[in-house]
Amino acid sequence: MELTEPTVxxxxxLELGEGLRWVDDRLVLVDLLAGRLLETDGDAPTPLRELRRLDVPLGAVAPVADRPGEWLAAAGTGVTVLPATGDPRPVAELVADAPEPTRMNDAVADPHGRFWAGSMTYAMVPGGGTLFRLTPGAEPVPAVTGLTIPNGPAFDATGTTMYLADTPRGEIDRFTVDPATGDLSGREPFLRLSPADGGPDGMTLDAADHLWIALWGGSAVRRYRPDGTLDREIRLPAKQPAGICLGGPDLRRLFIGTARVGLDSAGPQDGALLAVDVPVPGLPAARAGAPAS
Structure with a gap:
């Protein structure tokens, strides 16, 4: 079936549909504040199936390389392994001792197996968020500090370019990534949005190196060229698109998670999972290196 318009x-x-990934021929996502890990098929609309339910917020997951059914998760105040069977296994405690109550938010693996996870304060204190880098066998590193609500990051196919959003500020910055170490350099402004546009939330790059961005509060997803010019906008029947990914058999189906949290009057499609077909394929989901046992 071809989807020419956004389709439920x-x-x-969902309360907050985030962290979308196309993994092993299925769509995986989280209902963040409810702590739920979910999956569904990509070839026809089907109900969501619950894989896990945690008692803490679940920001996002990445599949673990060479360990089928295992996930590395930004959850609660740190990073946790969700094995295929058995109980979650803590990997790193990151923000439990923060001066303000803080939780993990969006996260993703890069093409070199590192796991990047952002934190934010519950009160959305300006500067209270951090992007952490976790490399297998090494201590976690605060890679970018002074953020408010970090979202993404999104990496190109080589893992040498990273985009990072700070949602309430309407900012997306671009970084150069050292492929050997993960060190960041060359930070530059990529995009500055007005409040009327909505806040940049979930992001993904496609095979043409164009950046897709979910606009929280803007009822839209946009595609930007590498020079920062707008290429396309897709209007949505939901106010708060939060997470996106390109999936399906040919990676040309754009899946969009939306949210109903915080809305005084949620519409019928707020919180829905949406999908629409696009002409350029996405990139395969990167897998995180297995953490030390």
Whole structure:
């Protein structure tokens, strides 16, 4: 089936649909504040299936390389392994001792197996968020500090370019990534949005190195060229698109998670999982290196 317009992909309505990944021929996502890890098929609309339910917020997951069914998760105040069977296993405690109550938010693996996870304060204190880098066998590193609500990051196919959003500030910056170490350099402004546009939330790059951005509060997803010019906008029947990924058999189906949290009057599609077909394919989901046992 071809989807020429945004289509509701599930009858479920999520509080905060985030962390979308196309992994092993299925779509995986989280209902962040509810701590739920979910999956669904990509070839036809189907109800969401619950894989895990945690008692803490679950920001996002990445599949672990060479360990089928295992996930590395930004959850609660740190990073945790969700094995295929058995209980979650803590890997790193990152923000439990922060001066303000803080939780993990968006996260992703890069093409070199590192796991990048952002934190934010519950009160959305300006500067209270951090992007952490976790490399297998090494201590976690605060890679970018002074953020408010970090979202993404998104990496190109080589893992040498990273985009990072700070949602309430309307900012997306671009960094150069050392492929050997993960060290960041060359930070530059990529995009500055007005409040009327919505806040940049979930992001993904496609095979043409164009950046897709979910605009929280803007009822839209946009595609930007590498020079920062707008290429396309897709209007949505939901106010708060939060997470996106390109999936399906040919990676040309754009899946969009939305949210109903914080809305005084949620519309019928707020919190829905949406899908629309696009002409350029996405990139395969990167897998995180296995953490030390």
């Amino acid at each position: 992909w599930s009858t479920d309505r």
